[in-house]
Amino acid sequence: MSNILREARRHEEIAEQLIPSQARPLFHLSSRVGWMNDPNGFSYYQGKYHLFHQYYPYESKWGPMHWAHAVSQDLLHWEYLPAALAPDTLPDKDGCFSGSAVELADGRQLLMYTGVSSAAKRPDGTSDDRQTQCLAVGDGVNYEKYPGNPVLTADDLPEGGSKVDFRDPKVWREADGTYRCVVGNRPADGSGQILYYSSPDGFQWTFESVLAENRNRFGLMWECPDFFQLDGNYVLLTSPQDMLPSGFEYHNGNGTLCLIGSFDQESKTFREEHDQAVDYGIDFYAPQTLLTPDGRRVMIAWMQNWDTLSIASLKAPWFGQMTVPRELSVKNGRLYQWPVRELDVLRSGHVSYENVDFEGELTLEGVKGRTVDVTITVRPGEEGQVYQKFAVWFGQDDTYHTGISFRPYESILKIDRKFSGSRRAIIHQRRCKVPQNGGRLTFRMILDRFSVEVFVNQGEQVLSATMYTDQSADGFKFLADGKVIMDVEKYDLDME
Ligand code: FRU
Numbered sequence: 229m230s231n232i233l234r235e236a237r238r239h240e241e242i243a244e245q246l247i248p249s250q251a252r253p254l255f256h257l258s259s260r261v262g263w264m265n266d267p268n269g270f271s272y273y274q275g276k277y278h279l280f281h282q283y284y285p286y287e288s289k290w291g292p293m294h295w296a297h298a299v300s301q302d303l304l305h306w307e308y309l310p311a312a313l314a315p316d317t318l319p320d321k322d323g324c325f326s327g328s329a330v331e332l333a334d335g336r337q338l339l340m341y342t343g344v345s346s347a348a349k350r351p352d353g354t355s356d357d358r359q360t361q362c363l364a365v366g367d368g369v370n371y372e373k374y375p376g377n378p379v380l381t382a383d384d385l386p387e388g389g390s391k392v393d394f395r396d397p398k399v400w401r402e403a404d405g406t407y408r409c410v411v412g413n414r415p416a417d418g419s420g421q422i423l424y425y426s427s428p429d430g431f432q433w434t435f436e437s438v439l440a441e442n443r444n445r446f447g448l449m450w451e452c453p454d455f456f457q458l459d460g461n462y463v464l465l466t467s468p469q470d471m472l473p474s475g476f477e478y479h480n481g482n483g484t485l486c487l488i489g490s491f492d493q494e495s496k497t498f499r500e501e502h503d504q505a506v507d508y509g510i511d512f513y514a515p516q517t518l519l520t521p522d523g524r525r526v527m528i529a530w531m532q533n534w535d536t537l538s539i540a541s542l543k544a545p546w547f548g549q550m551t552v553p554r555e556l557s558v559k560n561g562r563l564y565q566w567p568v569r570e571l572d573v574l575r576s577g578h579v580s581y582e583n584v585d586f587e588g589e590l591t592l593e594g595v596k597g598r599t600v601d602v603t604i605t606v607r608p609g610e611e612g613q614v615y616q617k618f619a620v621w622f623g624q625d626d627t628y629h630t631g632i633s634f635r636p637y638e639s640i641l642k643i644d645r646k647f648s649g650s651r652r653a654i655i656h657q658r659r660c661k662v663p664q665n666g667g668r669l670t671f672r673m674i675l676d677r678f679s680v681e682v683f684v685n686q687g688e689q690v691l692s693a694t695m696y697t698d699q700s701a702d703g704f705k706f707l708a709d710g711k712v713i714m715d716v717e718k719y720d721l722d723m724e
Contacts, residue, residue: 264548269329388416420450509691609711
């Protein structure tokens with residue numbers, strides 16, 4: 229083991245002791261110490277779920293990238309394992325960037341990641357990164373970098389492909405035992421494309437095709453691709469940088485894109501039929517999926533926005549959390565997401581109200597908490613008389629609240645954490661358009677100390693946001709401008 233990795237492992241063991249468990253999310257994976265970004269190597273291996281992530285253990289800010297590692301039996305109770313990768317070889321001396329994991333035919337686990345190494349400086353002091361794809365092989369705890377690294381270099385790019393932006397391999401095994409991967413890249417037009425490679429054994433890789441092209445439609449560079457079959461469709465997920473907003477579908481900055489279509493086996497290209505945002509909230513990026521042993525496609529993402537890092541304090545000993553793992557499906561040509569069913573096991577303390585008729589403000593006995601699972605259905609209080617606005621405030625006390633509000637006339641659902649305690653002038657609101665349904669709306673909210681995830685209408689749309697409100701603010705308040713009737717179902721979420 230290199231000294232760099234040994235030092236990271238030593239540091240995390242000592243530093244994590246200073247973080248009480250209450251200072252972390254309950255069931256969302258957070259960084260053991262220091263900084264977390266993208267999920268990496270999300271996989272099922274030897275009877276456990278493995279989740280690695282982009283990691284800088286020494287400070288709560290981005291630095292030379294390592295891979296952290298955690299395992300779980302149920303995707304919710306996570307156990308930290310020692311850091312898996314450190315930037316300690318020539319091709320990855322400046323960082324082990326994002327990548328994925330797959331089981332090899334001989335039972336070992338293969339990690340495929342992007343090695344970053346800066347080229348020699350130019351006379352003006354600038355230099356370009358080189359991004360290549362590298363491998364490490366291990367037993368589920370310890371990994372050895374492959375001596376033949378890098379396995380994909382600038383030589384494996386199509387004409388015009390950037391060797392500076394060439395990253396985030398997502399690898400999988402085909403039914404015939406051969407391997408494929410998709411990698412993000414920037415073509416000559418400066419936007420993004422997804423490259424498709426094949427391998428007989430996981431070690432020797434060949435360029436096959438440009439799977440999909442951005443052509444400057446959805447942001448610029450396409451990061452962190454994932455490609456899989458789901459409910460008779462092919463789904464391509466990617467995280468575009470530098471998005472321009474488009475209606476209420478796509479927002480500015482780093483975004484997430486879901487393309488649904490088919491795969492042409494001849495040309496090895498993707499035929500796009502539908503596009504949508506993956507998440508409509510504030511904090512969601514770089515999702516990655518796995519297939520569970522019982523055949524579910526489960527997605528997890530970094531619950532953070534690159535442009536709002538200052539939501540949390542740099543002095544905090546950990547930074548970054550994952551979303552709740554979500555089961556995916558395609559219905560009516562759209563991507564649906566739902567919290568993994570394992571979450572239901574954490575439920576206790578059921579409180580339910582039906583047909584609550586009100587206007588103005590309301591609180592309900594027993595509906596409160598910061599680790600809760602709450603489903604709300606709202607409908608007009610009078611036949612043919614649609615209310616102006618309905619809102620629920622949570623993480624609420626006299627000073628603070630975060631809100632979800634719905635304006636049925638505009639069909640706009642908004643998340644707003646302006647009053648969540650942040651002292652920074654960053655994005656605190658996001659809006660999305662939901663289907664018109666005569667003022668009827670159902671949504672399920674998952675709260676876990678420092679976040680909220682809102683699953684709208686059976687998971688047709690999801691809004692995720694972090695909120696670092698003091699935990700003592702645990703109220704819920706309902707507000708209606710006009711008469712509404714609502715049902716509320718609440719569970720506490722506990723981990724024993
Ligand atoms: C996405 C990303 C990836 C890269 C990693 C570096 O958030 O920029 O493209 O591999 O983060 O930490």
